[in-house]
Amino acid sequence: MVKVVREEIEIDGNDSTEKLIQLVKGDNDLIHYILTHTITFGGFNLMDMREIHDRTEKPIIAITERIVDLDSVKKALSKKFPYEYESKYEKILNAGNLYHTTVKTAGGRSDVYFHCYGIAPKDVEDLLEKVCIDSKLPESVRMAHLIGRTF
Template structure:
């Protein structure tokens, strides 16, 4: 599928921000995944949720299903993930997500991943090789200088467009508002109250 081209990026572009709920180490079972639908970085239009397996292999399929089943699907201009790993080491394939939803993907991160540490940790998983291959497929990491410097990986769009959308939607913290709000909601639902910075 070809990259989506944006002739003009509107301030109220619909953005889906996705993050998972916190969980204790060695947690078994499922973890909550929350998606918030925003107009730019200022107005939330909706919330969608799903669950995925901790350290599993279903992050990609669950995100695809969550997006394609949503009544907001036709309005989405882009989706933003808080990194590409959810529920521990359940790795999302941003290329496959774009190809099967048609929605360009931006994965945002506060800091660049320590790939040596990640690769070593994946040696402890029977499917570690497959997880590592998905991580490698995610592509280059680009810095975004906004309120603070954060980083992103993209699929389905040009770097310049992704930079504009991240900056446009970063209104209250270092992270874009759709991802920040998804984090707060997921933490609040799981813990009863959100804690720490988002």
């Protein structure tokens, strides 16, 4: 880890994509790829993986521990955001396919699911084998959670 940066977003807002792009552009030379824990931040503040990749030219990977029921998510979005759920749901669709792999961790093999943009799924699988050490979350994501809890 070279540097820690922090940004605040609006809970259930629409600013996570822009904020993430600005963080990346601030340290563009240090970043080889973007790795996140899911595509949602602060409730239903959904990032647009396609836009982030297009504007940063960095591969982006979003890790999740389980398969998401898209029908349930769409229903929840339409109930909570009746006037903007379609734009939020479009960001989910922009994440593309949800891929599955297993990674070897200190506790054994674990299932991991991921979306990726700008990088081949096989390359993501190879990367996850290297960066998932103590848990099925990559070490950088695990550390980000620990650091984030201090704020």
